[in-house]
Amino acid sequence: MRKRWLAALLLTSGALIFATGAIGSGSKSTSGGTFRLGTASGIDSLNPYVAFNQDAYSAFEYVYPILIQYDSHLHYAPFFARSWHASKDGKSWTFKTQPNAKWSDGKPLTAADAAWTINTDLKYKSGATANVAGLVSHINNAKAPNATTLVVNYAQRPSPSYVLGQFQQFFILPKHIWAQHLGKKGAGLKTFPNNAPVVGSGPFNLVRFKMNDVALFQRNSSYWGPKPKIDEFGLQQYSNDDAMVTALKAHDLDAVESVPATTMKTLRNAGFVVEDVKGLDQTDFIINSNPKKKHHRELLNLKVKEAFDHAIDRKKIVSVVYLGAAQLPSTIIPASAGVGWHNTSLKTPSFDLKLANKILDGLGYKKGPGGIRVANGKKMSYEVIIPTDVQSLPRTFLIVQSDFAKIGVQLKQKALDSTAAFNQMAGSNYTYQGFDLAMWDWTALIDPDFMLSVVTCAQWGGWSDSAFCDKKYDRMYSQQQLAATPAKRRQIVWKMQAYLYKHRPYLWLANDDQVSAVSKSWAGFKNTPQGPFNELNISVLTHVHQK
Amino acid sequence: MRGTDYVLKRIAFAIVTVFVAVSINFVLFRLAPGTAVSNLSRVPHATQQLRHALEKQFGLDKSKGEQYVIFLKQLVHGNLGISYENEQPVATNLRIELINTLPMVTLGTVFSILIGTLTGVIAAWRRGTPTEAVTVSSALGFYSMPTHWLGLMLIIIFAGTLPTGGMTNEFLLNPGFWQHLKDLGSHVLLPSLTLGLVLYGEYTLIVRSAMLETLGEDYILTARAKGLKPWTIIRKHALRNAMLPITTLVALSLGYVVAGAILIETVFSWPGIGRAVYEAVLQRDYPMLQGAFLLLTISVVVCNLIADLLYFKLDPRITT
Numbered sequence: 001m002r003k004r005w006l007a008a009l010l011l012t013s014g015a016l017i018f019a020t021g022a023i024g025s026g027s028k029s030t031s032g033g034t035f036r037l038g039t040a041s042g043i044d045s046l047n048p049y050v051a052f053n054q055d056a057y058s059a060f061e062y063v064y065p066i067l068i069q070y071d072s073h074l075h076y077a078p079f080f081a082r083s084w085h086a087s088k089d090g091k092s093w094t095f096k097t098q099p100n101a102k103w104s105d106g107k108p109l110t111a112a113d114a115a116w117t118i119n120t121d122l123k124y125k126s127g128a129t130a131n132v133a134g135l136v137s138h139i140n141n142a143k144a145p146n147a148t149t150l151v152v153n154y155a156q157r158p159s160p161s162y163v164l165g166q167f168q169q170f171f172i173l174p175k176h177i178w179a180q181h182l183g184k185k186g187a188g189l190k191t192f193p194n195n196a197p198v199v200g201s202g203p204f205n206l207v208r209f210k211m212n213d214v215a216l217f218q219r220n221s222s223y224w225g226p227k228p229k230i231d232e233f234g235l236q237q238y239s240n241d242d243a244m245v246t247a248l249k250a251h252d253l254d255a256v257e258s259v260p261a262t263t264m265k266t267l268r269n270a271g272f273v274v275e276d277v278k279g280l281d282q283t284d285f286i287i288n289s290n291p292k293k294k295h296h297r298e299l300l301n302l303k304v305k306e307a308f309d310h311a312i313d314r315k316k317i318v319s320v321v322y323l324g325a326a327q328l329p330s331t332i333i334p335a336s337a338g339v340g341w342h343n344t345s346l347k348t349p350s351f352d353l354k355l356a357n358k359i360l361d362g363l364g365y366k367k368g369p370g371g372i373r374v375a376n377g378k379k380m381s382y383e384v385i386i387p388t389d390v391q392s393l394p395r396t397f398l399i400v401q402s403d404f405a406k407i408g409v410q411l412k413q414k415a416l417d418s419t420a421a422f423n424q425m426a427g428s429n430y431t432y433q434g435f436d437l438a439m440w441d442w443t444a445l446i447d448p449d450f451m452l453s454v455v456t457c458a459q460w461g462g463w464s465d466s467a468f469c470d471k472k473y474d475r476m477y478s479q480q481q482l483a484a485t486p487a488k489r490r491q492i493v494w495k496m497q498a499y500l501y502k503h504r505p506y507l508w509l510a511n512d513d514q515v516s517a518v519s520k521s522w523a524g525f526k527n528t529p530q531g532p533f534n535e536l537n538i539s540v541l542t543h544v545h546q547k
Numbered sequence: 548m549r550g551t552d553y554v555l556k557r558i559a560f561a562i563v564t565v566f567v568a569v570s571i572n573f574v575l576f577r578l579a580p581g582t583a584v585s586n587l588s589r590v591p592h593a594t595q596q597l598r599h600a601l602e603k604q605f606g607l608d609k610s611k612g613e614q615y616v617i618f619l620k621q622l623v624h625g626n627l628g629i630s631y632e633n634e635q636p637v638a639t640n641l642r643i644e645l646i647n648t649l650p651m652v653t654l655g656t657v658f659s660i661l662i663g664t665l666t667g668v669i670a671a672w673r674r675g676t677p678t679e680a681v682t683v684s685s686a687l688g689f690y691s692m693p694t695h696w697l698g699l700m701l702i703i704i705f706a707g708t709l710p711t712g713g714m715t716n717e718f719l720l721n722p723g724f725w726q727h728l729k730d731l732g733s734h735v736l737l738p739s740l741t742l743g744l745v746l747y748g749e750y751t752l753i754v755r756s757a758m759l760e761t762l763g764e765d766y767i768l769t770a771r772a773k774g775l776k777p778w779t780i781i782r783k784h785a786l787r788n789a790m791l792p793i794t795t796l797v798a799l800s801l802g803y804v805v806a807g808a809i810l811i812e813t814v815f816s817w818p819g820i821g822r823a824v825y826e827a828v829l830q831r832d833y834p835m836l837q838g839a840f841l842l843l844t845i846s847v848v849v850c851n852l853i854a855d856l857l858y859f860k861l862d863p864r865i866t867t
Contacts, residue, residue, distance in 0.1 A: 034718050036718055044632065044633060045632075045633045045634070047633075047634065050633060050634045052586075052587065052632075125596065126596045126599075126600060127596075127600045127603075127604075128600070130596045130597035130600040130601075131597050133596060133597065187604070190604075190634050191629065191634050191635075193634075193635055208717070210717075210818065211633070211640075211643065211818060212818035212822060212823070212826075213713060213714060213717075213816075213818040214713065214717045216717060232718075234717055234718055236712075236713060236717070237713075237816065237818075238712045238713075238816040239712075239812070239813045239814075239816045239822060240699075240712065240813060240814050240815070240816055242699060242702065243702055243711040243712040243814065243815065243816055244712065244816075246702055246703070246706045246711045247710070247711050247712055249706065249707070250706055250707040250711070252710060252711070252712075252716075389829075416580075417828075417829055418586065418829070419579075419580070419581035419582075419583075419585055419586050419829065419830070419831050420579065420580040420581050422581060422585050422586070423580040423581030423582075423585055424580060426585070461598060462588065462597075462598065
């Protein structure tokens with residue numbers, strides 16, 4: 001009886017385990033090998049109209065054709081579009097696309113697929129395709145007069161770099177697949193799961209996907225561009241950095257996309273190649289800059305903001321919180337974002353508590369009980385909202401809090417999950433009356449348009465977390481989108497950074513490095529500001545190979 | 548007849564419990580500040596229109612009352628709704644995550660029940676001896692350990708010997724049945740062991756307490772006087788009569804198996820239902836939360852119902 005019971009238990013356990021794994025396991029033996037990459041983020045959806053995580057967009061970069069990519073110097077380079085030119089009035093752009101290209105299911109890939117994707121995104125931009133609407137703004141329509149020509153017509157003359165920046169992030173979808181899933185008013189575009197194997201036309205085919213676990217990519221034999229050297233790569237998701245680093249050390253992984261600074265030394269000692277490059281992520285100290293702010297209006301005073309800026313010990317933050325794996329920031333566009341966009345004339349504000357105190361003294365904000373200053377009859381004591389998902393912020397806050405106390409400003413931490421944090425900051429009606437200060441981070445793109453947009457009035461209720469709204473700034477934002485030449489655009493972009501540097505909706509805290517690690521048995525694995533698995537180009541995983 | 552009344556009453560009570568829990572869950576999740584829209588509308592290329600489009604699509608532009616009626620109507624038709632996060636049917640998401648979770652949590656729970664019962668019996672039988680002190684204090688020690696800390700310690704200890712994350716090695720070359728089973732077994736070992744170690748102390752204490760009570764009964768003294776072997780006394784007389792509280796605890800534990808184990812799934816990167824629920828909380832994915840908690844409610848209520856019915860069998864006093 002007892003033996004029967006034990007046998008039943010073992011069989012049940014075995015059956016449960018096998019039933020779980022039977023969903024998918026095993027891959028083909030290949031000559032170029034399988035490259036196993038660990039990530040802490042992962043792909044949240046295979047549908048470009050639903051996906052949210054950067055890993056999902058990086059995966060699409062390798063699976064779907066894109067008109068333009070960045071080269072290794074972050075200049076625009078041909079991809080599915082082999083060449084391009086604008087009409088004389090600059091309102092029409094013609095792209096000559098790759099001839100004889102095919103989708104992974106054997107159907108022809110032509111300029112008509114690109115035109116269909118653009119027109120579909122335009123048609124449903126208020127609904128199903130709203131998450132990519134920014135990529136088709138200013139576009140009237142797109143046409144494909146023949147299989148290798150795409151003509152995109154704009155409502156007004158856009159800046160050339162703006163156009164190229166738009167199409168560097170624009171995934172072309174197979175019309176013959178997606179047109180079947182439009183549904184009512186395009187709603188089907190969002191509910192189509194786009195299950196693996198995904199029909200694509202990039203260097204790899206996404207052949208297997210398990211949510212929160214793994215995505216497996218196989219070399220696409222019908223790919224029209226340079227073939228990858230490996231046969232497969234897998235993206236393994238870890239929800240615990242320590243476990244991921246342990247897996248790398250045990251050679252269960254070949255590389256890790258982003259490793260914590262605390263493990264750099266250990267991994268180097270264990271014989272791994274650890275590459276530390278300047279990143280695109282910057283942590284910030286947000287000052288509610290809503291011009292209609294009702295409480296603590298002293299925070300709108302530029303001199304107060306300046307005093308706060310001088311009370312931040314950024315060198316200590318970089319040294320203590322990031323163990324040196326970060327840079328001193330200065331503007332909204334990090335130094336690693338693109339070529340020439342970062343305004344190098346703007347320097348990191350000095351850490352000078354004496355100066356900060358002098359500025360606040362000059363404003364007449366005298367210290368009261370407990371050494372806390374009083375402004376407009378109220379204590380300079382503020383809650384600082386901190387989202388719990390940015391790991392570096394709690395320690396950073398302690399450093400800032402300690403120095404602010406020395407200038408008579410009391411800071412109190414209010415930790416919330418990111419949804420609750422944004423809800424408190426923006427308020428239920430997006431009036432931005434519910435907070436004074438916050439800390440968060442931004443991850444910039446290579447093109448500066450996105451970062452510059454987050455402080456426009458139009459982003460209230462959208463991306464805005466500082467409630468900064470300034471008509472002069474908004475005018476400059478539109479001008480940079482329509483600047484006739486890259487040089488002219490760069491000039492405006494620099495001016496906008498200087499404007500924000502002066503008005504300080506954000507006090508920048510640290511510009512985190514991007515640190516990746518790879519086993520020494522692999523070559524060609526290169527880190528970039530956006531990490532090795534990125535949306536910039538398909539370079540890293542098409543070049544990586546076994547030594 | 549009395550037995551049928553008892554069963555029908557328990558079933559009716561279970562149905563009412565599920566309905567009340569479902570309604571409370573609906574309200575509870577909406578009390579958390581923010582909605583899914585505030586996160587999902589913040590993607591790099593989105594415009595203001597996305598927020599309005601998402602609110603309309605998710606039905607969040609309707610009043611809470613209307614949302615509740617729609618939710619109940621869908622539920623009556625067996626439709627758990629569509630996840631806000633990945634726009635896939637909640638039932639499909641839950642099915643996949645549940646299949647992932649069940650083996651790990653079931654093994655851990657079964658392990659804890661077996662070890663807990665064994666150590667509880669030993670502690671009671673060896674009352675007042677160093678054996679009792681060792682079994683009880685080690686059970687309490689594990690019970691009081693933070694789950695994630697114990698998981699991390701096991702990762703450090705077994706690094707390089709056992710896998711530290713994921714459910715399977717997806718890069719195995721065409722594994723056969725046994726190789727696949729071995730791979731799954733090696734992945735499930737550490738998370739299940741962590742769960743089992745953290746949970747078994749609870750069983751040790753309950754079993755010890757129940758056993759001490761029965762071991763003091765006259766019929767045990769009679770059995771000893773008759774010269775029965777200790778193991779026979781424990782198995783046939785003491786443990787059987789101590790089964791009532793143990794049955795309750797086992798039923799409750801099994802009911803919670805479908806809830807997964809958030810901390811363990813996070814530490815071991817196990818793509819189970821616990822992590823999915825945690826993500827759904829962060830994203831305010833109401834349909835996923837409602838679906839997961841409905842599943843949990845039904846599971847707990849059904850397991851309790853089974854326990855009630857087992858009482859009926861185990862203890863004739865209930866019907867007399």
